[in-house]
Amino acid sequence: MADAKTFRLQCPTPLNDSETVQLAHGGGGRRMHELLEKLLLPNFSNDMLLERHDGATFSIAGARLAFTTDSYVVRPLFFPGGDIGTLAINGTVNDLAMCGARPLYLSSALILEEGLPMETLRRVVESMRLSAAEAKVQLVTGDTKVVDKGKGDEIFINTAGIGAVEHGLAISPKSVRPGDAVLLSGDVGRHGIAIMATREGLSFESTIESDCAPLWAPVEALLAAGLEIHCLRDLTRGGLSSALIEIAEAAGLCISIDEALVAAREEVLGACEILGLDPLYLANEGRFVILLPARQAEQALHVLRDFPFSSGAVRIGEVLQRPAGLVTMKSRLGTERILDMLSGEQLPRIC
Amino acid sequence: MKYVEEYRDAAAARHYAAEIARTVTRPWTIMEICGGQTHTIVKYGIDDLLPKAVTLVHGPGCPVCVTPVELIDKALQIAALPDVIFCSFGDMLRVPGTLGDLFRVKAAGGDVRIVYSPTDAVQLAKHNPGKQVVFFAVGFETTAPANAMSVYQAKQLGLTNYSVLVAHVLVPPAMEAILGSPANHVQGFLAAGHVCTVMGYEQYYPLAARYRVPIVVTGFEPLDLLQGIFMCVLQLEQGRFEVENQYARSVRREGNTVAQELVAKVFRVVDRKWRGLGGIPQSGLSLTAEYEEFDAETRFGLSEYSAEEDPECISGSLMQGEKKPEQCSAYGTRCTPDHPLGAPMVSSEGACAAYYRYRRLRTDDRVTIGDANRG
Numbered sequence: 001m002a003d004a005k006t007f008r009l010q011c012p013t014p015l016n017d018s019e020t021v022q023l024a025h026g027g028g029g030r031r032m033h034e035l036l037e038k039l040l041l042p043n044f045s046n047d048m049l050l051e052r053h054d055g056a057t058f059s060i061a062g063a064r065l066a067f068t069t070d071s072y073v074v075r076p077l078f079f080p081g082g083d084i085g086t087l088a089i090n091g092t093v094n095d096l097a098m099c100g101a102r103p104l105y106l107s108s109a110l111i112l113e114e115g116l117p118m119e120t121l122r123r124v125v126e127s128m129r130l131s132a133a134e135a136k137v138q139l140v141t142g143d144t145k146v147v148d149k150g151k152g153d154e155i156f157i158n159t160a161g162i163g164a165v166e167h168g169l170a171i172s173p174k175s176v177r178p179g180d181a182v183l184l185s186g187d188v189g190r191h192g193i194a195i196m197a198t199r200e201g202l203s204f205e206s207t208i209e210s211d212c213a214p215l216w217a218p219v220e221a222l223l224a225a226g227l228e229i230h231c232l233r234d235l236t237r238g239g240l241s242s243a244l245i246e247i248a249e250a251a252g253l254c255i256s257i258d259e260a261l262v263a264a265r266e267e268v269l270g271a272c273e274i275l276g277l278d279p280l281y282l283a284n285e286g287r288f289v290i291l292l293p294a295r296q297a298e299q300a301l302h303v304l305r306d307f308p309f310s311s312g313a314v315r316i317g318e319v320l321q322r323p324a325g326l327v328t329m330k331s332r333l334g335t336e337r338i339l340d341m342l343s344g345e346q347l348p349r350i351c
Numbered sequence: 352m353k354y355v356e357e358y359r360d361a362a363a364a365r366h367y368a369a370e371i372a373r374t375v376t377r378p379w380t381i382m383e384i385c386g387g388q389t390h391t392i393v394k395y396g397i398d399d400l401l402p403k404a405v406t407l408v409h410g411p412g413c414p415v416c417v418t419p420v421e422l423i424d425k426a427l428q429i430a431a432l433p434d435v436i437f438c439s440f441g442d443m444l445r446v447p448g449t450l451g452d453l454f455r456v457k458a459a460g461g462d463v464r465i466v467y468s469p470t471d472a473v474q475l476a477k478h479n480p481g482k483q484v485v486f487f488a489v490g491f492e493t494t495a496p497a498n499a500m501s502v503y504q505a506k507q508l509g510l511t512n513y514s515v516l517v518a519h520v521l522v523p524p525a526m527e528a529i530l531g532s533p534a535n536h537v538q539g540f541l542a543a544g545h546v547c548t549v550m551g552y553e554q555y556y557p558l559a560a561r562y563r564v565p566i567v568v569t570g571f572e573p574l575d576l577l578q579g580i581f582m583c584v585l586q587l588e589q590g591r592f593e594v595e596n597q598y599a600r601s602v603r604r605e606g607n608t609v610a611q612e613l614v615a616k617v618f619r620v621v622d623r624k625w626r627g628l629g630g631i632p633q634s635g636l637s638l639t640a641e642y643e644e645f646d647a648e649t650r651f652g653l654s655e656y657s658a659e660e661d662p663e664c665i666s667g668s669l670m671q672g673e674k675k676p677e678q679c680s681a682y683g684t685r686c687t688p689d690h691p692l693g694a695p696m697v698s699s700e701g702a703c704a705a706y707y708r709y710r711r712l713r714t715d716d717r718v719t720i721g722d723a724n725r726g
Contacts (some may be wrong), residue, residue, distance in 0.1 A: 020458040030689050200467060269352050277469070333364045333573055335396025337709040343689045347441030349467070 002314060018328050024123045024344025028237025028283075031344050033246075051172050054233065056097040057165055064165035066101030068092060071158040077124065079188070079198045085127030087285060088157040090214050091236070093135040097216040098232040098288065100171040100223060101163030103135060108142040108159050113152035114166030122236065124155060135214035136158070136160070173250035175230040181297035182255060182320040183290040185218065185304060186312035188240050189268040192282030197271065208267045213286030213309040221303045222290065231291040235284040241339045242281065244281065244327045255327045257317030257339075265308050355603030358500050358572030359395075366538040366686040367577035370583055374648060379587050381580060382529070382672050383489075384522060385543035386413030386701065387571045393705040394638055397580075405584060408672030411525050411628060413544050414490040415442050415698035416666060418518045420623040423448030425518055429485050429651050430461045431567045436479060438472040441465045442457045446697045449658045469501035469515075476505065476513035485647045488515040493545040495519055495636060496610035499617035502638065502645045514647040524634035525552045529671050530562040537542055537571040537672050538581040541569040541576070544598035549614075551606025555594045563592045570598040579707055617642050626694055664693025669702055676706040 006077045024031040034152040048056040057069030062184060082090075087104065108128065112121065131141055171177075191210040197203065212299050215234060222229060231251075233243045240262065248255045264272075264279040286309050292300055297315050304313035317329075327339040383389060389409045392398055398407050411417050428452045437453070444453040444463065457463040462482075466472050469486050475485035488498040498515065505513040522543055529535055535606035542555060547568045555566045565586035569579030579597040586593060596602055616639065623635025638646050648654045662683055668674040676682050676695070686692040688704050695701035 013391065020455065022454050022458045024454065034689075202467070266352055269355075273352070295515045297495050332359055333361050333395050333397075333400065335399045337396055340688075343445070347444065350374060 022344070027342070027344030028136045028242055028248055029342040029344045033100055033341070037266050046276060051174065052246070053172050054098040055101070055161075055163075057099050057101065066096050066099035066163040066165055067160070068094060068095040068099070069158065069160035071156065072196065073153065073156050073234055074196050075153060076195075077120065077154060079210060080194050080207045082212035083124060083127050084157060085156055086125040086131045086212050087129050088159045089131035089137070089144075090285060092159040092211055092217045093131075093137055093162040094159050094234045094288070095193050096163035096283075097214075098171075098234050099163065099165065100167060100169060100219060100232065101165045101231065103137045103161055103163045103214075103216050103219065105140045106132065106159050106161045108157065110142070110144045111152055111156040111306070112144065112157075113154050114149040116144055116154050117165070120154065122323050126156075131214070135216060135298050156197070170222075170231055171229055171232055173231050173233075173247045176247060176251040176252060176253060176291050177230060177293070178319050178321045179294055180315040181289045181294040182244070182257060182301075182319065183292070183297060183300055184240065184262065184314055184316045185215075185270070185288050185290070185310035186286075187263040187265050188235065188284055189264045189272070189282035189286040189289060191278040192239065192277075193268050193271045196275070198347040202271070204267050204271060206267055206272065208265070210286055211286035211309075215222045215286065215288055215309065218304050218307040218310045219288075221307065222300055225299065225303050227296050227300050227303070228293050229290055231292060232288055234288040237283050237345075238342065240282060240289070241278075241280070241327065242341050245339060245341045247289075248327050249292065250320075251327045252324050254323050255317060256322040256324070256329070257327065258330045260330075260332050261316045263312060263314065281342055281346050294318065358570075358574045364400060364573055364577055367581055371577070371581050372402040374581070374584050374588055375402050375404045376588060378406065379538050379584060380406045380672070381539045381541065381578070381583050382410045383541040383569070384410040385541075385546070386416065386698065387545070388543070388569065389413070389574060389702050391571055391573060391576055391707050393658060393709045394701075396709075397573060397576050398576070399615055401580065403440060405580065407560065407580075408537060408670065408675070409669065409702040410529070410540075411670035412491065412522065412546075413626065413698050413701050414494070414518075414520065415446055416694040416701045417520055417525075417625040417627065417670070418443070418446065418489055418694070419626045421624070421656060422516065422518045423452075423640070424450050424658045425648060425651075425653045425656055426453065426487050427451060428646060428653060428656070429457050429516065430456045430463050431459065432483075432651070434482050434511040436462045436475055436482050436484045437487070438464050438466045438469075438475065438484065440467075441466060441490065442698045443489055445691070446694050447536045447691060449660075453561070461574040469498045470504060473501045473504050473508070473510070473513055474667070476510050477508060479574075480512060483512050483514070483649075485488075486513075486515045487518065488710065489518045490548045491520055491522055491546050492614075493543075493544065493548070495614045495618060496549060496607070498604045499613045502617050502642050503613060505645060506642065514645045514650050517635075519618065519636035520625060520632050521620070521636070523616055523626065524631050525628065526558060527633070528628065528631045530558065530564060532671060534671070534673055537564070539565045540567070541579045541583060541672075542566050542577070544568060544570040544601060547596075547598065547602045547606065549607050549610050551596055551604050552596060552602065552676075553604060553713075554666065559592050559594050561640065562599075565588055565592050566594045568594070568596045568598050568602050570601065577647040581699060605642045625670075627664070629667070629671050661692055664705075666693045666695045669695055676703040679703070696703065
């Protein structure tokens with residue numbers, strides 16, 4: 001690229017090919033996708049990776065398995081409704097659940113910063129134990145490293161998970177069909193606001209708790225009911241919008257939703273108003289979308305609503321043939337617009 | 352949500368849209384000043400509800416968009432210094448100057464922090480006596496009181512390690528610049544509600560009279576905008592050019608006089624360069640003599656630095672209402688929110704970013720823009 005001093009914004013390319021890693025490259029938005037498309041997928045291309053799903057599914061000696069991994073670098077470590085330990089278990093459990101796999105075994109790699117209070121580590125490990133018990137998974141292997149003071153940020157956790165696929169469905173964006181219904185398992189945005197409020201010292205009349213939760217139980221029930229699930233996706237970084245855009249792009253179809261049907265708590269909406277954020281892009285840790293044939297939507301909602309973590313499930317939209325690769329939304333005023341993936345994380349507005 | 356949902360009611364919106372359609376007999380061009388209003392219009396599709404005869408053009412009221420590149424360059428140079436904590440509102444971090452953007456400085460090791468209030472930056476200065484804390488004081492009259500308060504507090508606390516990089520701009524001189532331009536075709540204004548909450552709206556009477564243009568102080572919710580447009584259209588149809596206040600729940604004629612006094616104590620009015628518009632006389636703020644010790648440009652020896660903006664970005668024509676984002680050859684192809692050429696594509700309040708985020712669909716039956724975005 002041009003020398004920084006002479007570079008005059010004549011061409012956007014140098015800004016595009018960033019010479020350094022920026023936070024946006026991990027923000028779940030467009031920049032992260034660029035990193036995947038340009039660096040990671042070309043280097044490791046294979047059919048399983050190209051599914052672009054939350055985990056890979058494959059067969060070994062006749063058994064269908066799902067395999068996934070995720071790293072947890074949340075700050076603060078403890079927040080209302082959970083901590084880095086609950087996230088590290090539930091996040092990986094949920095990635096397996098989104099493959100339609102029964103979560104079975106997890107690995108855990110801890111990267112600890114020298115000087116971390118042992119009490120903090122005990123609390124995190126206790127959370128992991130409780131979350132693993134709740135999700136009925138076993139932590140069967142692990143690793144621990146300690147880095148010099150200042151070379152880490154208290155605790156980083158990586159977990160990987162293996163699950164069993166006990167059905168014949170191909171749960172993947174590629175299975176999505178025009179006419180499918182789009183279901184959402186509950187209100188959005190609580191995790192994002194809970195973290196932001198703790199991190200920035202913002203307080204509201206009532207505490208907003210993260211929605212962090214294990215999602216295998218409702219998925220298992222959907223599968224047991226014999227429903228023809230086409231795609232599942234948990235809403236993490238980037239929120240509902242990014243999850244739907246990823247599915248629409250991978251499926252080459254349009255997802256159309258109705259804004260009025262997407263619920264968020266009053267406190268979340270209030271925080272969004274104050275900070276100039278859009279709840280549709282806020283992070284979640286216990287919400288997912290289900291795409292399946294429209295004729296099965298009612299039955300699926302019925303099943304979902306029996307579970308505490310998906311009792312607020314609603315149908316928010318449908319899949320259309322065109323415009324391919326886009327998510328459109330009917331606004332509360334009845335007008336239509338598109339949902340675009342953000343570059344990185346949402347930034348609070350000036351005024 | 353109480354006191355917000357009421358202003359987003361679909362039935363009431365349709366009612367106002369129908370009233371506007373009934374009132375309009377010929378084409379009118381109305382400019383909303385504030386980027387927050389642009390955002391609401393595009394997010395809710397307000398212009399889709401209007402009759403074709405009413406054209407909305409988007410004014411210069413996005414503070415991020417009008418901050419000149421040289422001030423952003425100054426911010427980048429200060430933020431890159433060791434022992435500096437550079438504080439900014441979030442959406443300023445992605446705006447490119449000619450030397451990069453604040454995110455890049457952060458990635459290269461600069462201590463760049465997003466704050467929610469300038470007084471948070473004062474607290475940082477108080478708790479980090481070994482560091483120079485600099486706040487990027489960006490914005491219109493709306494953010495000026497809080498920014499002034501931070502400087503006032505710093506002086507009270509006797510802080511010698513706090514300073515502000517002042518990029519404040521004022522709305523009425525920009526409106527006058529637009530109205531005075533030979534190319535102007537704006538026939539009515541929706542004035543920025545929150546600017547008027549601070550400043551009141553007496554300043555607009557001479558403008559309305561001199562240029563025979565209706566000015567309606569307008570809020571930011573969908574119904575505020577529809578009502579403001581209706582009031583403006585009604586004046587135009589009746590041949591009136593008055594200053595009216597749609598946003599009476601927030602705005603008083605005299606504004607917030609306590610805030611004005613604080614602003615007048617800390618800041619003085621100066622000539623200012625606007626990104627896209629060029630220099631406008633008496634259109635910005637700078638620190639008064641009493642507070643000039645808190646001027647970051649002086650403290651870091653950057654007063655003489657200058658830079659020119661990218662000639663391809665049409666933000667000037669855009670903010671004067673001469674062009675719409677789709678009329679820019681770079682829009683959606685070479686210029687996207689991920690790779691902005693100009694500021695209106697960066698801020699969520701910028702007209703180009705708002706168009707791109709919410710309505711790429713309709714300018715783009717080809718779907719190629721979606722592909723370009725992906726590449």
